[in-house]
Amino acid sequence: xxxxxxxxxxxxxxxxxxxxxxESQYVVPEGVSYNSYVILDEKIAVMxxxxxxxxxxxxxxxxxxxxxxxxxxxxxxxxEPDHAGSIGRMVELFPEVKLxxxxxxxxxxxxxxxxxxxxxxxxxxxxxxxLSLGTHTLVFYxxxxxxxxxxxxxxxxxxxxxFSADGFGKFGALSLTENEDWxxxxxxYYFNIVGKYGMPVQTLLKKAxxxxxxxxxxxxxxxxxxxxxYYIGLYDTWSKYEPENxxxxxxYASIHGNTAKAAKKLADMLxxxxxxxxxxxxxxxxxxxxxxxxxxxxxxxxxxxxxYDGGVFPCxxxxxxxxxxxxxxxxxxxILENGSWAPCAARTMKTILSTMKDVTIVEPTVTIMSTMKExxxxxxxxxxxxxx
Ligand SMILES: Cc1cc2nc3c(=O)[nH]c(=O)nc-3n(C[C@H](O)[C@H](O)[C@H](O)COP(=O)(O)O)c2cc1C
Numbered sequence: 001x002x003x004x005x006x007x008x009x010x011x012x013x014x015x016x017x018x019x020x021x022x023e024s025q026y027v028v029p030e031g032v033s034y035n036s037y038v039i040l041d042e043k044i045a046v047m048x049x050x051x052x053x054x055x056x057x058x059x060x061x062x063x064x065x066x067x068x069x070x071x072x073x074x075x076x077x078x079x080e081p082d083h084a085g086s087i088g089r090m091v092e093l094f095p096e097v098k099l100x101x102x103x104x105x106x107x108x109x110x111x112x113x114x115x116x117x118x119x120x121x122x123x124x125x126x127x128x129x130x131l132s133l134g135t136h137t138l139v140f141y142x143x144x145x146x147x148x149x150x151x152x153x154x155x156x157x158x159x160x161x162x163f164s165a166d167g168f169g170k171f172g173a174l175s176l177t178e179n180e181d182w183x184x185x186x187x188x189y190y191f192n193i194v195g196k197y198g199m200p201v202q203t204l205l206k207k208a209x210x211x212x213x214x215x216x217x218x219x220x221x222x223x224x225x226x227x228x229x230y231y232i233g234l235y236d237t238w239s240k241y242e243p244e245n246x247x248x249x250x251x252y253a254s255i256h257g258n259t260a261k262a263a264k265k266l267a268d269m270l271x272x273x274x275x276x277x278x279x280x281x282x283x284x285x286x287x288x289x290x291x292x293x294x295x296x297x298x299x300x301x302x303x304x305x306x307x308y309d310g311g312v313f314p315c316x317x318x319x320x321x322x323x324x325x326x327x328x329x330x331x332x333x334x335i336l337e338n339g340s341w342a343p344c345a346a347r348t349m350k351t352i353l354s355t356m357k358d359v360t361i362v363e364p365t366v367t368i369m370s371t372m373k374e375x376x377x378x379x380x381x382x383x384x385x386x387x388x
Contacts, residue, residue, distance in 0.1 A: 001175040003223055005215060006159055008136065010038045011223065012046075012061035014054035015173035022171065023082075026192060026289050030180075031173035034058070034082055035219050037163065038065045039156065042134030043072040046097075047154065047163050048219060049086035058086055059093070070094055073123075073131070075138065076101040077165040078151050079108055083219050088113060091120055098123055100131065102142055105150035125152070141207050143167070145200040147193060153204065160214035166194065167204065168231055170221030177222075183234060186221065188293040190238050195296065195326040201239035205232065241329050243299035247277030248387060251291055252304040253284060253316035259338040262372040263304040266336065266380055270302075273388040283315040292322055300332045300387050303349055307339035312348040320352040329357040334387045336366040336380070343367050362386040 003011035013035035022028045034050035036058055044066065050058040074090055074097050077083070091097060099106070099117065103124040109117050125131070125140040132138075137157040144151060146167055154163040170177075170186040177185070194201060216224040216231065224231055237244050248270055252263035260282065267280045277298065281291045295301055305316040312320075333353060337345035346365045353359050363386060366379045 003174065005037070005161070005217065005223055008040050009156070009159060009161060009217075010040065010065045012036045012038055012058060012065055013174075014050055014057040014061070015175050016051065016053055017173045017176065019053065023193070026171065026188075027287055028171045030171070030176040032171055033174045033220055035217065035221075036062075037217055038062065038071070039133055039136055039138075040065070040069075041136045043132075044069060045073040045075055045100075045131075045133055045138065046071045046090065047075045047217070048077055048083045049074070049090055051082040052085035055086045055089055059089060062093075071097050072133075073098050073100050075154055075163070076105055077153060077163060078148060078219065079105055079112060080148060080166075081112070084112060088116060091117060096121075100125055102140075102150050102152045104144070105152070108150055141204070143200065143204045145197045146204050147197045147200075155211050155213075160212050161217055162208065162211065162213045162215070163217045164219075166219050167201070168216050168218040168221070168224060168235065169193075170218070172221060174222060182222065182224075182231070186231075187234070187238070187244075187297065188289050189220070190235070191293050191296045191326060192289045195238070195292075198239040198241055198327060201235065205236055205239065208232065238296070241296070241327065243331070244297050245277060245299075247279065247298035248275050248300040248302060249291070249294045249298050250278065250280045250302045250304065251283055251295070251316075251319060252281070253306060253313040253319070254282070254304075254338075255306050255308070255313060258368070258371045259304050259306045259336070262336055262338065262368055262376070262380070263302070265372060266302060266304065266384065269380060269384045270388060273384055275388050283319050284313075288319060288322060291319060292326060295323055295328060295331075296326075300334070302334040302336065302383070302387060304336040305338070305345040305349060307337060307343045307345040310342075310344055312345040316345070316349065317352075320349060324352060324355060327357075329359060331358075332360045332362060332387060334362050334383050336368065336383065338368045338370065340370045343369070
């Protein structure tokens with residue numbers, strides 16, 4: 001797909017429309033793009049490579065863009081294989097290319113390439129260091145733990161372009177998602193992949209605030225050129241763990257369907273009370289990454305789950321473990337459990353929730369025995385009133 005940045009800054013990324021699961025866990029029905037760029041000047045810089053899955057297409061674009069010239073620098077902002085996967089090919093094609101990266105990335109290179117890059121000239125750049133290409137000047141900013149330790153971003157001064165590594169990335173092959181709203185898949189990407197690292201993202205946003213940025217070139221998803229305040233504002237909200245919208249996610253884990261019925265009834269009661277937005281998710285069937293996204297998006301959540309082997313039905317346990325590992329915090333949570341002899345789902349859910357920062361559990365906890373009955377309504381109404 002043709003992506004235009006400028007005469008000198010060219011897109012040479014590739015779409016991966018066949019991948020089954022990104023990072024072996026995220027469904028990407030519309031694929032993903034691996035972005036790579038070339039800056040043509042007196043000196044030529046290639047900005048990251050692509051996943052080995054897209055190497056052939058990338059190589060074609062690289063050679064076509066270089067048009068017989070040789071690149072001087074390969075800027076490596078991140079060593080994950082979906083970006084570093086074609087570094088080996090790059091140095092085969094251009095043995096004289098200099099590798100430019102953070103000191104941490106250079107130290108990590110042998111983990112991925114053993115001794116194959118030993119002979120390659122490497123330049124370890126520091127915070128704020130500049131590299132002149134001619135009329136273009138690259139400035140490097142370290143972004144440790146966004147979301148790997150070796151990450152750096154690069155600002156090109158003359159055209160005011162931020163090469164943002166995985167920051168501002170989004171799922172979706174570019175050719176399949178041209179008219180797609182950015183936030184939905186960018187949010188799912190952010191909370192599932194970067195979400196744990198809110199503080200380092202905040203640190204990076206503070207550095208970015210000091211730059212005059214006209215274009216953001218991420219390593220996945222579209223190049224961003226307009227309304228940059230909108231994207232940066234969302235990243236600010238997300239990385240502070242502030243809810244983006246008012247609303248309640250009702251997430252349920254049901255074996256035979258009775259907890260599902262109670263969850264849907266609760267959702268109707270919340271809607272009847274005028275709650276801004278109510279989203280209902282079946283944890284056994286829906287994309288977990290999407291439900292995690294919604295948990296962070298809204299300010300409140302009700303968890304409804306069947307008891308299971310002295311604990312909670314596994315898909316709820318899995319959901320809570322995910323939220324815990326993504327640093328879920330600053331939210332209000334209600335609980336409904338179901339059991340047939342010794343209900344214990346609530347206790348297990350509360351134990352996990354108690355490890356999270358600033359999570360308030362509202363009372364009452366509702367317990368239903370096997371099936372929801374009219375006699376359960378008062379407790380459900382009390383929960384709705386507490387969280388509405
Ligand atoms: C494998 C298995 C383990 C269960 N463990 C418990 C349990 O420890 N305590 C309990 O009260 N009920 C337990 N139950 C019963 C369910 O929690 C109960 O029937 C509940 O009403 C199911 O809700 P559902 O219709 O939403 O699936 C278990 C059920 C199964 C299938």
